[in-house]
Amino acid sequence: MNAYKSPLPGVEDWGRCGVMGIVNVTPDSFSDGGLWLDPGLAVAHGLELVAQGADVVDVGGESTRPGAVRVTAEEELRRVLPVVRQLAAQGVTVSVDTMRAAVAEAAVGAGARIINDVSGGRADPLMVPVAARTGVPFVVMHWRGQSASMDDLATYGDVVGEVIDEVERQMDAVVSGGVDPAQVIVDPGLGFAKGREDDWALLARLDAWSRLGRPVLVAASRKRFLGTLLADRTTGELRPARARDAATAAVSALAAAQGAWAVRVHEVPATADAVRVEAALRGARG
Incomplete structure (x- = not known):
C-alpha cells in the first residue's frame, strides 16, 4: 500500500503516516463525551493536539458510538461551526466528522479541508453532490447502518474481502455522483458493524486495500476491541476507554508500517511519536 504519496487536494504530503486528532464537540461520545462541548475548550484542545503533533484535527458534533441517538442538524451545526471556523483561522488543517450534507458544506465554507463521513455518503443523499461541489478530500468509510442498529449487522464470511468489496462499490457510486477519484480516502470502519475478531482481521490485512x-x-x-484485549484477567471487565491509549499507539505504528495514510486518535503524543519512529525505520531500510 503506497499511502505516503497521496495527491489529495488541499492536504499536505507529510512524508509519513499522518495523525488525525479528534475533537468531539458532543456530550455523549464513548470516551470523551462532554469534555470539549464548550466551543472555547474545543478550540483550545484542537490547538493543543496540533502542538502535540497532530497533522489534522477532526471536529465532530454527533456521536457515532454504538447505540447513539442522532441529534438535529441545527444542533450539530451549532456545535461544530464555531470550532471549525476558529481552528481554520489559525491555520489548522480541519476535517469535519459528519453524515449531513448541510453540515459538511457549511464546515467547508468555514474552512474545513476534509469531509469525514462515516456513512461514506449513504446517510444523506445530498452528501455526494456536496463533496463533488466542494472538491475537498472525502472519506468513504465502510458502513452498514446507523449506530443504533449497527451491532446487529456484523455478519461476515470473509470480513476482509467483503468489507473491501463494499467500500469499492460505494467508492464507485461516489465517483459516479461526481466526486473526483483523487478526492477519495477509504476507511475500513473498525468498530462499525464489526465484531472484535473482525477488527483484528481487518488490521492484519491493511495491505489488501492497495487494490x-x-x-x-x-x-x-480507544475502541471496544482494544478494551476486550486488555480486559482485567480476574474480573473480565473491559479496560476503560481512556486507558487504551498505549494500545492505540501500538496499532498506529502497525498501521503506519502497512502504509496507512493517517490514523485517527484521541490522544496524540504517543501516536505522533509512533508514526515518526515507523517513518525513520522505513527510511533506514531505504
Missing part, C-alpha cells in the same frame, strides 16, 4: 489505489484512514483509537 483500491486510494489512501487509507485507520480509526482504532
Whole structure:
C-alpha cells in the first residue's frame, strides 16, 4: 500500500503516516463525551493536539458510538461551526466528522479541508453532490447502518474481502455522483458493524486495500476491541476507554508500517511519536 504519496487536494504530503486528532464537540461520545462541548475548550484542545503533533484535527458534533441517538442538524451545526471556523483561522488543517450534507458544506465554507463521513455518503443523499461541489478530500468509510442498529449487522464470511468489496462499490457510486477519484480516502470502519475478531482481521490485512489505489484512514483509537484485549484477567471487565491509549499507539505504528495514510486518535503524543519512529525505520531500510 503506497499511502505516503497521496495527491489529495488541499492536504499536505507529510512524508509519513499522518495523525488525525479528534475533537468531539458532543456530550455523549464513548470516551470523551462532554469534555470539549464548550466551543472555547474545543478550540483550545484542537490547538493543543496540533502542538502535540497532530497533522489534522477532526471536529465532530454527533456521536457515532454504538447505540447513539442522532441529534438535529441545527444542533450539530451549532456545535461544530464555531470550532471549525476558529481552528481554520489559525491555520489548522480541519476535517469535519459528519453524515449531513448541510453540515459538511457549511464546515467547508468555514474552512474545513476534509469531509469525514462515516456513512461514506449513504446517510444523506445530498452528501455526494456536496463533496463533488466542494472538491475537498472525502472519506468513504465502510458502513452498514446507523449506530443504533449497527451491532446487529456484523455478519461476515470473509470480513476482509467483503468489507473491501463494499467500500469499492460505494467508492464507485461516489465517483459516479461526481466526486473526483483523487478526492477519495477509504476507511475500513473498525468498530462499525464489526465484531472484535473482525477488527483484528481487518488490521492484519491493511495491505489488501492497495487494490483500491486510494489512501487509507485507520480509526482504532480507544475502541471496544482494544478494551476486550486488555480486559482485567480476574474480573473480565473491559479496560476503560481512556486507558487504551498505549494500545492505540501500538496499532498506529502497525498501521503506519502497512502504509496507512493517517490514523485517527484521541490522544496524540504517543501516536505522533509512533508514526515518526515507523517513518525513520522505513527510511533506514531505504
